[in-house]
Amino acid sequence: MLKQRTLKESVSTLGIGLHSGKKVSMVLRPAAVNTGVVFRRVDLDGYPEIALHPEIVGETTLCTALVDGAVKVATIEHLLSAMAGLGIDNVYVDIDAPEIPIMDGSAAPFLYLLLSAGIEEQKAAKRFIRIKQSVEFHRGDSWASLKPYDGFKASFAINFSHPAVNATGQTVEIDFSDQPYASEIARARTFGFMKDIELMRSMSLGLGGGLDNAIVLDDFRVLNPDGLRYQDEFVRHKVLDAIGDLYTLGHGIIGAFHGHKAGHAINNLLVRKLLEQPESWEIVTLAAEKNRQAIFSDNYVLAGV
Secondary structure: OOEEEEEOOOEEEEEEEOOOOOEEEEEEEEOOOOOOEEEEEOOOOOOOEEEOOHHHEEEOOOOOEEEEOOEEEEOOHHHHHHHHHHOOOOEEEEEOOOEOEOOOOOOHHHHHHHHHHOEEEEEEEOOEEEEOOOEEEEEOOEEEEEEOOOOEEEEEEOOOOOHHHHOOOOEEEEEOOOOOHHHHOOOOOOEEEHHHHHHHHHOOOOOOOOOOOOEEEOOOOEOOOOOOOOOOHHHHHHHHHHHHHHHHHOOEEEEEEEEEOOOHHHHHHHHHHHHHOHHHEEEEOOOHHHHHHOOOOOOOOOOOO
16 A cells, blocks of 8 residues: 655755745654644744644635634645655644745755655555545636546646747646656746736735746746746646645545636635535545556656756
8 A cells, every 4th residue: 555654854944935035944854644744833932833724724815824823834835735746744844934935936945855854654554535526616717626537637727918928838737647746847936927016015925036936027028037947837837836735635636636717715715615525525545556646656856956
């Protein structure tokens, strides 16, 4: 059977928060079987913990944030996406600020960080959520769905009327049984438009953003000197975000995800709706030879980083 995974040892990093602009120290620590992903605010009295769950996602404006009373951990989606990509089930995330560091705006640095700690299999079966019946959430012309599928695949469609985005693919589908997360998704960076920066900063958002941790566009072109990492990096990053948002469930999914002009809010409302319909899903374990059904694989090559 496929087994749960944690880290072999602790690993730490320093960075800044994309939205707060504040320095962040983060330590990832091994955790026991069935712990799940637990965030700890070590800058606050008593080191309060927030265990991962869709129902405590309290903010979804330009990021996914867990909120439990006065305790918040924001911008969790890229780290969670990397954990999903490596099949990490149990880990403590200690941070001394209210936001996960943005690193380079993708999940690739988090993959390296997790791999540098080492991955350890544990003596318990890994549990997956298998989609039995289709679930959809719609808001206007934006929507997201989960449907039955023998494996895990994700597709996305965006619709940005911008010359630089129009020149790239605005749809993508990745079947993770034969297209590794590490090479196909992990390096895709978050992106933003210069025209939106003033508005974002008036909301105390994007204060730590720049060309070193995001794709930045003016009215006509990509401003980053090195250009794009993928020809269709914009839509691939939306898949990266969605994978992180889905992982707030605490388990990998056996099924097919599709997003259409969706963002963190719709992703979260979709998984909440899923949980409200227990007939639509079940918890399963997989035999080791069924690894190709899972998002993660043992191919961790991150070419070009």
